[in-house]
Amino acid sequence: MRLAYWMYEGTAHHGVGRIANSMRNVHAVFHAPQGDDYVNAIFAMLDRTPNFPAMTTSVVSGTDLARGTIRLPETLKQVEERVHPDLIVVVASCSTILLQENLEIAAQHAGLQCEVMVYDANPYRMQEIVAAESLFTDLVKRFAKPQPRTERPTVNILGPASLGFHARHDLISLRRMLKTLGIEVNVVAPWGATIADLRRLPAAWLTIAPYRELGLRAATYLEEQFGVPALLDAPIGVQPTLRWIERLRELLAQAGANIPMPPLTAFSLDGMSAPSAVPWMARTADMDSFSGKPAFVFGDATHVVGITRFLRDELGMPIAGAGTYVKHQANWVREQLAGYVDDLLVTDEFQTVAARIAELRPELVCGTQMERHTSRRYDLNCMVISPPTHIENHLLAYRPFLGFDGADVIADEVYTTCTLGMEKHLIDLFGDAGLDLPEKVKAPSTPEPAPAAIAIESPKPADEPVVAVAATPAAPAPVAPPAASPAPATPVDPVWAADAEAMLKKVPFFVRGRVRGNVEKYARQRGHAVITAQVLLAAKEELGA
Amino acid sequence: MHKASTIREDGLYHSFCGLVSVGWLYQKIKDSFFLILGTHTCAHLLQNTLGVMIFARPRFAVSLLEEADLSSSQPDISAQIEEIKREHHPSVIFLLSSCTPEVMKVEFEGLAASVSTPEVPVLFVPASGLDYTFSQSEDSVLQALIPFCPPAPPEDKRVVFLGSVNDAIADDFSLEAARLGIPVAGFLPASHFHELPPIGPGTVVAPLQPYLHKTATQLRNERGCTVLSSLFPFGPDGTRRFWEDLAAQFGMKVDLSDREAAAWERIKRHTDLLRGKKIFFASDTLMELPLARFLKACGAEVVECSTPYINRRFHAAELAALDGVRLVEQANFHRQLRTIAETKPDLIISNIITTNPLVGQGVVAKWGTEYCFLPIHGWAGVNALVTSFTRALERHAKLDPLGSDPIWLTGMMPSSPGVISLQS
Numbered sequence: 001m002r003l004a005y006w007m008y009e010g011t012a013h014h015g016v017g018r019i020a021n022s023m024r025n026v027h028a029v030f031h032a033p034q035g036d037d038y039v040n041a042i043f044a045m046l047d048r049t050p051n052f053p054a055m056t057t058s059v060v061s062g063t064d065l066a067r068g069t070i071r072l073p074e075t076l077k078q079v080e081e082r083v084h085p086d087l088i089v090v091v092a093s094c095s096t097i098l099l100q101e102n103l104e105i106a107a108q109h110a111g112l113q114c115e116v117m118v119y120d121a122n123p124y125r126m127q128e129i130v131a132a133e134s135l136f137t138d139l140v141k142r143f144a145k146p147q148p149r150t151e152r153p154t155v156n157i158l159g160p161a162s163l164g165f166h167a168r169h170d171l172i173s174l175r176r177m178l179k180t181l182g183i184e185v186n187v188v189a190p191w192g193a194t195i196a197d198l199r200r201l202p203a204a205w206l207t208i209a210p211y212r213e214l215g216l217r218a219a220t221y222l223e224e225q226f227g228v229p230a231l232l233d234a235p236i237g238v239q240p241t242l243r244w245i246e247r248l249r250e251l252l253a254q255a256g257a258n259i260p261m262p263p264l265t266a267f268s269l270d271g272m273s274a275p276s277a278v279p280w281m282a283r284t285a286d287m288d289s290f291s292g293k294p295a296f297v298f299g300d301a302t303h304v305v306g307i308t309r310f311l312r313d314e315l316g317m318p319i320a321g322a323g324t325y326v327k328h329q330a331n332w333v334r335e336q337l338a339g340y341v342d343d344l345l346v347t348d349e350f351q352t353v354a355a356r357i358a359e360l361r362p363e364l365v366c367g368t369q370m371e372r373h374t375s376r377r378y379d380l381n382c383m384v385i386s387p388p389t390h391i392e393n394h395l396l397a398y399r400p401f402l403g404f405d406g407a408d409v410i411a412d413e414v415y416t417t418c419t420l421g422m423e424k425h426l427i428d429l430f431g432d433a434g435l436d437l438p439e440k441v442k443a444p445s446t447p448e449p450a451p452a453a454i455a456i457e458s459p460k461p462a463d464e465p466v467v468a469v470a471a472t473p474a475a476p477a478p479v480a481p482p483a484a485s486p487a488p489a490t491p492v493d494p495v496w497a498a499d500a501e502a503m504l505k506k507v508p509f510f511v512r513g514r515v516r517g518n519v520e521k522y523a524r525q526r527g528h529a530v531i532t533a534q535v536l537l538a539a540k541e542e543l544g545a
Numbered sequence: 546m547h548k549a550s551t552i553r554e555d556g557l558y559h560s561f562c563g564l565v566s567v568g569w570l571y572q573k574i575k576d577s578f579f580l581i582l583g584t585h586t587c588a589h590l591l592q593n594t595l596g597v598m599i600f601a602r603p604r605f606a607v608s609l610l611e612e613a614d615l616s617s618s619q620p621d622i623s624a625q626i627e628e629i630k631r632e633h634h635p636s637v638i639f640l641l642s643s644c645t646p647e648v649m650k651v652e653f654e655g656l657a658a659s660v661s662t663p664e665v666p667v668l669f670v671p672a673s674g675l676d677y678t679f680s681q682s683e684d685s686v687l688q689a690l691i692p693f694c695p696p697a698p699p700e701d702k703r704v705v706f707l708g709s710v711n712d713a714i715a716d717d718f719s720l721e722a723a724r725l726g727i728p729v730a731g732f733l734p735a736s737h738f739h740e741l742p743p744i745g746p747g748t749v750v751a752p753l754q755p756y757l758h759k760t761a762t763q764l765r766n767e768r769g770c771t772v773l774s775s776l777f778p779f780g781p782d783g784t785r786r787f788w789e790d791l792a793a794q795f796g797m798k799v800d801l802s803d804r805e806a807a808a809w810e811r812i813k814r815h816t817d818l819l820r821g822k823k824i825f826f827a828s829d830t831l832m833e834l835p836l837a838r839f840l841k842a843c844g845a846e847v848v849e850c851s852t853p854y855i856n857r858r859f860h861a862a863e864l865a866a867l868d869g870v871r872l873v874e875q876a877n878f879h880r881q882l883r884t885i886a887e888t889k890p891d892l893i894i895s896n897i898i899t900t901n902p903l904v905g906q907g908v909v910a911k912w913g914t915e916y917c918f919l920p921i922h923g924w925a926g927v928n929a930l931v932t933s934f935t936r937a938l939e940r941h942a943k944l945d946p947l948g949s950d951p952i953w954l955t956g957m958m959p960s961s962p963g964v965i966s967l968q969s
């Protein structure tokens with residue numbers, strides 16, 4: 001047992017819900033206590049669904065347990081009556097799975113017209129990603145039928161799904177590139193697919209599955225079972241996109257289709273420019289300072305690999321470290337990032353990631369919603385590159401991560417997140433250069449009981465307390481800890497003397513947190529209990545701060 | 546006594562479990578920590594409903610049951626309790642139950658006792674989704690606090706306000722009581738664990754929230770106090786009745802009719818808008834009865850008021866005031882949708898899960914969840930209360946009519962039937 005605050009992945013039933021809510025005429029039914037219905041809220045809020053998410057909780061109450069009632073058949077009937085699905089996927093929850101009920105029999109009792117599939121997802125063995133991927137693979141295996149290829153070359157796109165990170169935008173980007181190449185799409189799944197669409201999957205000439213988390217296994221199955229070749233790379237960045245297009249054409253050529261390469265300008269939005277501005281932008285003098293900005297990247301497998309390579313290969317940034325919470329993909333990530341990262345961090349405990357970030361103090365953190373919090377706390381620049389996300393990551397404008405369009409989006413995000421080059425020199429030279437903000441007054445603890453609770457919807461006030469923590473000088477640490485043995489390995493947090501604190505105030509506000517951390521680290525290493533102006537000076541010299 | 550006929554359905558509606566009340570209680574009781582003995586599911590629920598978005602160091606966490614822990618019937622949480630004490634220094638730790646340990650038949654009282662110390666008590670709070678919905682678990686938290694309310698002698702005749710409200714509302718109620726000459730002993734819960742009010746046979750307990758009947762009953766039984774039976778203090782009508790009935794408990798006859806009339810007058814623009822409007826309550830916070838009663842008093846037509854549970858004794862005055870309104874306990878969501886299609890309400894108060902989709906169907910809907918956090922109590926809350934209803938109506942009326950054309954929903958939701966998705 002451990003203490004958990006935040007989870008990177010959702011639960012198995014959330015993964016099932018994501019597949020159901022991606023597809024048309026498929027509905028998930030959770031045999032679960034009422035609270036497990038919360039996953040519905042994530043779809044309704046983050047995806048702003050204009051219809052009811054395609055999932056229903058068949059409530060199990062304490063009274064039901066005492067009486068041995070199973071309400072599942074009744075729920076199934078009600079769901080069929082209201083939404084007329086082609087398929088209902090039934091799944092148990094973390095608590096009901098312990099009851100060892102036979103849900104197959106219960107489901108049969110409902111006597112439905114539509115197909116019902118009891119999906120055996122043990123929530124103690126699988127979480128969101130594996131549950132979604134396995135269910136989707138099972139569905140493809142169950143419904144894909146042998147059939148002749150389409151007359152003209154077509155491709156499947158597997159992987160985009162409800163609540164997928166920028167999934168809708170990625171899909172647009174992929175479609176744009178395919179259109180430019182004159183290649184038609186056979187089926188997109190699970191996004192918007194019906195069961196009938198799954199049946200048609202083997203008619204494609206090629207399957208594109210850019211995400212390691214979803215669609216990979218189904219694409220592999222289609223290759224093995226039906227000989228539909230699979231392109232499993234993620235076109236993140238300009239070079240990878242060029243290689244991806246090349247590979248796409250190669251695979252189609254092997255399948256007997258000659259796809260001519262149009263001029264690269266055809267891929268741009270106006271059809272007459274460079275498809276991406278990243279190669280030129282990366283070469284401008286403006287970007288020189290980025291060679292001195294180490295980045296730390298954490299997230300799912302696909303995005304961590306794509307972004308780490310992009311930062312180093314296309315923007316010339318040093319990589320301070322990287323990691324992933326998708327443990328079953330860790331080996332793949334390690335392999336892909338050989339030569340980029342030495343010790344890949346593999347963990348699903350956010351505290352561990354926070355500790356690594358605190359230790360590295362990179363100029364840029366690319367992470368999830370959790371790393372954004374950690375970065376706030378340590379006053380570091382952070383951009384979100386992977387789920388879990390916040391509603392503010394669900395923006396309306398076209399912001400893909402894949403393809404040429406995606407490269408521009410990522411580069412812009414990096415640029416606007418980092419502290420800039422020339423400006424930074426000026427600030428370093430002249431102190432705050434008039435940019436400094438008054439020290440934030442420590443926010444009084446919120447008087448409202450919980451204005452921000454159930455707060456998916458109120459990001460703005462929500463950020464306040466975190467900022468306050470970051471910008472308020474640390475309270476003087478207790479001089480003597482109650483610990484009995486003063487082990488040198490765990491020294492006390494050093495205290496700032498007034499003169500040093502005053503000097504620290506002259507450091508530009510946006511690097512102040514980092515300087516503070518570095519100096520404290522230095523003081524700890526040297527065994528200084530008090531940071532005086534002298535210690536600060538020595539640290540600055542030593543660290544070049 | 547009122548004999549309103551309420552309809553009881555099968556409870557297949559969208560909602561959350563009792564764990565969500567942690568979201569406001571940990572902020573209310575400032576030196577507390579809320580530990581849930583639960584699974585990944587409970588942790589995911591908390592983070593998605595209460596805000597991964599808010600605090601990097603929240604004062605709530607899940608002691609995570611993993612597969613290996615399922616075999617031992619009595620888990621050991623002492624390591625996590627120590628970690629919490631070390632990192633957060635709480636004065637009190639609430640140990641919340643959840644579904645999996647309930648199915649495992651974990652003996653929670655004993656578990657809490659095994660890690661409880663006089664310095665930092667660990668109190669068991671039943672909250673699992675098998676038995677508790679939404680705000681109901683605040684009732685469990687307050688019950689757990691009862692033993693820490695010092696006893697009051699019989700001659701101590703003062704009021705204790707029951708229910709978590711923010712400090713500003715608490716100040717309002719203290720001031721208003723002082724103005725009427727009603728002596729105040731305090732609030733349950735208080736903002737800090739060691740500030741709990743004394744309660745004894747002379748105490749009058751005045752409930753501020755409609756979901757606390759277990760605590761009220763236990764206080765009546767154990768401490769012999771009186772529990773005020775009145776309307777809940779929402780809206781001019783409810784607030785007047787609340788204070789007049791409370792004053793009567795202290796032998797005072799006060800007439801607040803002028804005050805009530807003035808309050809109605811101030812919100813006339815809004816009540817004019819609400820008059821004759823059809824309102825449908827499909828929310829799940831247990832605040833529905835008093836809110837529906839207020840809207841009825843505003844002249845609105847409440848076509849249905851669904852609420853998770855009704856307690857005939859605790860809600861007696863509200864039920865009487867709601868005479869004639871269709872009241873549904875444990876509603877069925879599919880049936881609600883049919884009734885909505887038939888009655889075509891002007892405004893639906895729904896839960897956070899169904900609001901956006903309802904709006905997508907072309908009706909005006911708003912989050913009922915908000916009422917657990919809005920400062921809508923007493924005289925000072927009247928404006929916030931009424932505008933919470935009219936804001937959605939007025940805003941939708943102002944918006945251009947484009948929203949009613951399904952083209953503007955096209956491609957927004959991959960699974961949505963009836964709108965064209967990105968699927969070719």
Ligand code: SF4
Binds near residue numbers: 563
């Ligand atoms: S319903 Fe039960 S299992 Fe689900 S989140 Fe609530 S307490 Fe946890």
